[in-house]
Amino acid sequence: MDDEVASGVRAASAPARVAVDRRSARGQRHAVEFGINQLEQFRAVATRYDKLAVRYLATVQIAAIVSGYEAETF
Structure with missing residues (x-):
């Protein structure tokens, strides 16, 4: 860590990987x-009739x- 500060080099972060993970999660x-x-198009599911x-x-x-x-028929 001290060598990085002395030479002015910072550790590279991985923002691209984080962005891909966010897109995947989204x-x-x-x-x-x-x-x-x-599923909620069915009234019994949406209202928890049972x-x-x-x-x-x-x-x-x-x-x-x-x-x-x-979905498969259309």
Whole structure:
């Protein structure tokens, strides 16, 4: 560290890697939010109509299957 200060050379940081990680995280976050919004098109999922966790999970799974099927047909 003292040699770097004496010679005026600073350690290189990696801002490019951080920017890529942010873009990657942003894309992943967008995919998750898009998926949740697709599921919330189903009223039972959005309002959590089923009170039992097992039934709610089944509702979410059925909604995911139907929304995936609809996405492939277009």
